[in-house]
Amino acid sequence: MKKARLLIVDDEENIRFLFKEELEEEGYSVDVASNGLEAIDKVKHAVFDLVVLDIKMPGMNGIEALNEIKNINKNLPVILCSAYGEFKQDFSSWASDGYVVKSADTNELKQTIKNLLGVA
């Protein structure tokens, strides 16, 4: 079976690194982007099964990037992943498919990805 391809978007290099390591261990193929514009560029030119998107990023923030990505491919699942829990209940109004509060414990992220890909 072909590995599912994930795109991790975060401005913190070590978060990207951590998530990449953790998710590759789960058997995914992981690419990374450090901001919204780079993420959009990657989504345009490569095929992904799911995007994990930080909200607070310099340049283009996650919510803007989310809309752009959905414009390119509205079926591509996107999970918002932010250190800030304040807006967790609002994620559906931003057309995102999931919202995970960043934590050293990556189990919630892994579970959310699994659920979304399983449904897809």
Added chain:
Amino acid sequence: MHPIDILGKIIAISHSNLEIASRINAILNIITQDMPFDEAIVYTLDTDKKLTCRYKNDKSVLFPLLNEYRSHIGEGIVGSVAQKRIPQGFTFKDVPPRLGCLFYPDLDGYIQKYRAFHFIPISDDSYLYGVLFICASSMERLNKPHNAFLSMVAREIGGILRSNQLLISSKKRISELATLSELGRVLASSSIPQDILNSITFIIAKALNAAFVTVRLSHSFLKIDSQRFTYGEIGSESKEIIKKLEMEVKNQEKTVSLKDLDTEGYRNTTSTSLYSAPLTSKGRFLGTVTIGGPITQSGSVMEGNGRYLIETIANYISSGLENTLLTTKLKDVLKELNSAQERLVEQETFRNLGEMTANIAHEIKNPLVIIGGFTKRLARKTRLDLTENRYIEIILKEVARLEAILDEVLNYVKESPMVIKDSKISDFIDELVFLFTSDSAWEKIEITREYANNISFVPCDDQQIKQVLINILMNAYDAMQGSGKIVIQTGLKIINDRPFASISISDTGGGIDPAIIDNIFNPFFTTKDGGTGLGLAISNKIVLNHGGYIQIHNLIGKGATFIVHLPIKNTTIREERI
């Protein structure tokens, strides 16, 4: 001595600075010394319309007898001369007994000493001041020069009496004005109502030489404990009558004096004069002021024009009380505004602090996730002994603890649950405008308010909606770089058959860049240096939580209008729908 010289002396005396009694008595002495007259007496007309035998030559014999009784105008020869204002002369043969007045029984033994009696009215074109009475024993009739001389003397005495009356009335007037100005000063002061009222009674009592002054307020007025303010002693028998007077004043809404009151018994036994006047303002009865003083007391300002005086004073006190009421109200409002301002500043500080805390928490969270995440990985990848495993566990436990603390902080920052109540939106807009305009940084910003009159109460959490408006106003301020115009309007709009109250805030800050307008409600989106990007995001959330929404009209190059729509119940609409 030649009559001309005598007249010269008289004129010199009448123009001197001597006291009135000294001047007139001196003139009467001259007449009796230098002319063939024995008695020279002057009656004056007093305010009670009676004639008083007041001035005389030193050697006068008749004065003590005539001074026994004060005759009315028209009574006796003196009264009739005063009434007709025509001089009258008699000889000992035709002079009426007791000079025509029965109340001079003691005159009987004296009149026959004299042969000529002459009465000259002291008057000018409009006013009678008194009567000059002359007796002579050396001749039967006064000749023409005598008559001419006496009429000139009478005119001179008239001049003295007139100028004295003017002096007295101007003194009265000055004292009235001084009292009123003193009252005005007290009433315009910002003292507490109790102090003002106590001062008022004191000033009036002193100025009018009154025995007592009492102000009674109607119950609802000023909301102060005491309803009566009194200066001076009120006798126990007067208390009842004052209450009656006050009742009468309240019923008739006009000045009432003791004389008007139908209490025969009391009136006859009392030696007190009483006036009570209503205090009214804009048709509202505020209370009464009552002034009392002994009737016989001379020099009391209350004599003669009591009614006029008390009404003037009552007018003063009324308008003063109205001012006091306004001042009291104003103080309350100011107090409320100040505390509202303090609350708002607190909230604003808290809000900024909240946003800052959220930001810091966010910034700490990332490194913490990295530390914890990699520690976990490290633990999985490496073979560790028991001690090393314990170290790892400690790190992970501490990371989890920190994460929990951060979550707690972030939860705390989240807005508290909504407290919905009917709030008058114009009130809290006024409050905000007051808050902002009292900040000198806002002095170049002109804020106009236009409130729709068909909407007043809106069910909302006013603290939260205030936060929303503060955010929008602060953004307007930033967009206008501290100078421009803000228009705040309220209105009513029916959307999908549901009524919404709208608060619109327009600025002249050039509008929002169309490239970013879709993002302005996104969290962490900001165009400001040091901005958190949470202000409008949270505002939007608050309004959405209320079941409303924020609408933006963007005029590029001119300004932006933010309209906050809040749902209202149909019953809160006061007038027809727009």
